[in-house]
Amino acid sequence: AQSVTQPDIHITVSEGASLELRCNYSYGATPYLFWYVQSPGQGLQLLLKYFSGDTLVQGIKGFEAEFKRSQSSFNLRKPSVHWSDAAEYFCAVVPWGAAGNKLTFGGGTRVLVKP
Amino acid sequence: NAGVTQTPKFQVLKTGQSMTLQCAQDMNHEYMSWYRQDPGMGLRLIHYSVGAGITDQGEVPNGYNVSRSTTEDFPLRLLSAAPSQTSVYFCASSPSGGGDEQFFGPGTRLTVL
Numbered sequence: 001a002q003s004v005t006q007p008d009i010h011i012t013v014s015e016g017a018s019l020e021l022r023c024n025y026s027y028g029a030t031p032y033l034f035w036y037v038q039s040p041g042q043g044l045q046l047l048l049k050y051f052s053g054d055t056l057v058q059g060i061k062g063f064e065a066e067f068k069r070s071q072s073s074f075n076l077r078k079p080s081v082h083w084s085d086a087a088e089y090f091c092a093v094v095p096w097g098a099a100g101n102k103l104t105f106g107g108g109t110r111v112l113v114k115p
Numbered sequence: 116n117a118g119v120t121q122t123p124k125f126q127v128l129k130t131g132q133s134m135t136l137q138c139a140q141d142m143n144h145e146y147m148s149w150y151r152q153d154p155g156m157g158l159r160l161i162h163y164s165v166g167a168g169i170t171d172q173g174e175v176p177n178g179y180n181v182s183r184s185t186t187e188d189f190p191l192r193l194l195s196a197a198p199s200q201t202s203v204y205f206c207a208s209s210p211s212g213g214g215d216e217q218f219f220g221p222g223t224r225l226t227v228l
Contacts, residue, residue: 006157034214043221049139051214100212100214101163101213101215103148103158104174105150105157107156108157
């Protein structure tokens with residue numbers, strides 16, 4: 001079955017430390033890949049997206065993600081976390097060629113930042 | 116631009132009541148969608164529209180109706196609310212399909228007693 005999996009429900013990281021959030025997808029063909037962030041009580045904001053080409057994608061707020069076809073993964077990274085990065089992060093996909101622009105989301109990873 | 120707006124922000128209903136969640140966008144986007152967010156499940160697509168007069172079902176459409184009479188507005192109707200519909204609802208819009216960025220509204224938190 002087609003799915004998006006974020007294995008880590010919660011991650012706690014110290015301010016200034018690096019962060020990596022995992023995302024795996026299960027689709028026949030590589031879908032469009034996205035990372036969204038949701039701050040407490042807010043809507044979702046797009047961090048970055050991957051369609052094709054360079055497998056290392058740069059996004060906003062200092063985030064980057066690496067697409068690995070062999071592992072069906074699209075992991076999100078940030079070299080040095082700031083307290084304002086505490087939020088919930090969602091990996092999402094849109095199947096290639098699908099009608100509409102229908103996002104399928106992973107379950108989310110909540111990031112807590114320790115001072 | 117206000118972007119995507121949703122009203123109300125909070126709502127409490129009793130089982131069996133009906134209501135409409137409003138969504139509007141001022142970006143002239145063709146595509147609009149409704150998602151619900153439940154803990155641990157991410158967001159799931161309820162209904163979507165690819166243009167005025169065209170709607171289709173998403174992953175969890177039961178208990179919800181939509182219509183799209185204008186490009187700007189995409190209301191979500193609950194005809195007979197059930198406790199299982201307690202959730203946070205997000206509306207989103209995008210210029211088109213093909214993986215275009217979707218812009219999300221601030222959400223409506225709905226509680227059904």
